[in-house]
Amino acid sequence: MRAVTVHEGQLNVEEIPAPVPGPGQVLVDVTRCGICGSDLHARQHADETADAVAEVGYDHFMRSNHTVVMGHEFTGRVAAYGPKTRKKWPVGTSVVALPILGTPEGIHLTGLTRHATGGYAEQVVVNESVTFEVPDGVSDDHAAMTEPLAVALHAVNRGEVKAKDTAVVIGCGPIGLAVILMLKAQGVRTVIASDFSAGRRALAARCGADVVVNPAVESPWASFADSTYLQGPTDLGQFGLDTMKQLRAVPLLPWRRVMEAAQKLGAAPRGPVVFECVGMPGIIEDIVSHAPLLSRVVVVGVCMEPDTFRPVMALNKELELRFVFAYDPAEFHRTLMMIASGKVDPSPLLTGTVGLEGVATAFDQLADPEQHAKILIDPTSRATRA
Template sequence: MRAVTLHQGQLEVQDIPDLRPAKGQVLIDVTRCGICGSDLHARVHGDATADAAAEIGYDQFMRSDQRVVMGHEFTGTIAEYGPGTRKKWPTGSSVVAMPILDTGRGVHLVGLSELAPGAYAEQVLVSEALTFPVPGGLSPDVAALTEPLAVALHAVNRGDVGAKDTAVVIGCGPIGLAVILMLKAKGVRTVIASDYSVGRRELARRCGADVIVDPGAESPWSTFADSKTYLTQASSLFELAVDSMTKLRSVPLLPWNRVLETAQKLGAGPRGPVVFECVGMPGVIEHIVTSAPLLSRVVVVGVCMEPDTFRPVMAINKEIELRFALGYDPAEFHRALMLTSSGKVDPTPLVTGTVGLDGVATAFDQLGDPELHAKILVDPALA
């Protein structure tokens, strides 16, 4: 079959051996596969990522000297079942699958390991247990976005965002846009989106962001400058403490969390926004820690491949909470599929281009320009 292979940073269309499903596996005819930002990173930083993965127990992440078929955001139709499968759906049924393959000799990451070829190809192998039917009427373009939407849903869940919270999305690439979609699906009333790119700011608007900011012209944090709910100065916190203790008129030696709870009941309770770092470049975490209001909760979604620094003393002084998000669980993957099939989430603004296998190398180059594209899909049937 035809597939796009990566070797020493070079993408090339080749004929590779046909795949055969083993025990518990399903062979899928690929109809669409998204090009993910992590694929762009892996092309350049695969060895560094492999080293980090090995440190936490996975030693089969792709390396530059291997010949790897990437592609882990995909949908397709069932071509063939392997032995020991339940054959849940008829051949030809449209499905999506989590990109994790049980090979019988270990579980590997589809499209990110030499041992589990991905979906920049005419066919891909998946685990039947991690495969889900695509509801009728859902187009392949949308179904293929299930995986990145699941990443965004997991990030939003990690943020514990409530409808009354203000969410700030820094970076409006594909994952930032998907985070905006999931925040609005969750009912978050105010979503601030910040990006230097004119095109991506427009896509953020189409995805439902309430406030769009060009950080080259204004600060995404200016919304909080005069807010009584979101504190930007330590002196405001001290004043609130004194005011709250005065209004309590009881034993003054109360735990600080009780003071905050009481202040909230009085309508002056401080809380921080929930910030989603979706850039993945050095310096962004430091910018957020320095600029965000006190008590902010920061979810780091962007994958920075270089060493980075921030000032812990600033995060401590502002009591900022840092959380990091990776992937998703099966329930979140299925939930993302259901949100699109129900129409509650419309991810079509993310798709800005479609190419065949022969166009993948060019698409990788084009995705480096934020004004050209957000998400490019691969259709193996295209010439």
């Protein structure tokens, strides 16, 4: 079969052996595959990533001297079944699947290891147990967005964002835009989006951001100056004094029980929820320095370099710092259903399609934030430029 391989950072279209489905596996004819930011990183920083991933127990992440077929954001049609499968769907059924491959040798990350060929190819093998039929009416383009949108849904879930919260999205690349879509789908009323790129700011507005900021001109934190969010430790102290004064003004009121009940009901002060979607050194420190007190910071961007921030600043503001990775099968399936119902429309993210011969050029195009957000690969297309 035809596929795009990466070796020593070079992308080439090659003829490689077609994958054969093993026990519990399904062979899928790829109809679309998205180019993910992690693919861009892995092409250039495979060895550093492999070293980090090995520290947490996975020794098979791609390295620069490996020959790998990348691609983990794919959709396609059932082509054949391996042994010990239920054969739930007729051949030709449109499906999506989690990009992990269970084998007798262990679990592998599809498209990020030489042990599990990814979706930059005409065919891919998936596990039947984590494969889902695409509902009628969902296009291949939209189905291929299930995986990256599931990442965003997981980030929003981990952020525990409430409808009345303000969400701040720092960085409006593909993952930041996906987070905006999911925040609005979850009913969050106020989403502030910040990016230096005019093109990405326009896409953020299309995705539903309520306030779109160019940080070169205006700080994304400027709107918090007159907000109800607490800005400094003295504000928190004043809140405590004012609350106690009001509670003790009623002599028979059991102030301690009232305060504890209010805290259980969520009436205690809280800050906005901030999503770091840039993945560059210095961004966490900038957020820690400028976010209001009690903010919850969800780190979604993948920073490939060492970074520093001032823990004492985070401590003084009592910030929460959470890091997220991937999603669970329920979140993946829920994302597919949200796309199918129209609750989430991934169209604003889709800015181009290429064939296998156009993948190398697409990687170059994606380096310019003004050109594209998400480029999809159609293995049957001969397009060389998105």
